[in-house]
Amino acid sequence: MLNYADRLHHDFFTTISKVCAKMNVKAFVIGGFVRDLLLERPSKDVDVVVLGSGIAIASKVADALG
Numbered sequence: 001m002l003n004y005a006d007r008l009h010h011d012f013f014t015t016i017s018k019v020c021a022k023m024n025v026k027a028f029v030i031g032g033f034v035r036d037l038l039l040e041r042p043s044k045d046v047d048v049v050v051l052g053s054g055i056a057i058a059s060k061v062a063d064a065l066g
Contacts, residue, residue, distance in 0.1 A: 004037055012065070016048060019060045025052040 008029065020027045027050045036043035050057045 004034075007037060012046070015064045016057075016061055019057060019064055020050065023052070023057065023060065025050050025057060027051075027057065 013029070016027055027048055029046060030049050031045070031047035033043045033046045
């Protein structure tokens, strides 16, 4: 299995990771962003799925990002 976690350097990903770790929830980047990453193309559209309440995670991430 390929692991591209080292390519997710933006603060957005770090914040999601920290929030999910604190809430003990797993999150995954999916969709077009992953396709573009594999094709080595730039992408600004990010889809994230969480194993838990997406609303709760989104709220905490929004608070953390200000």
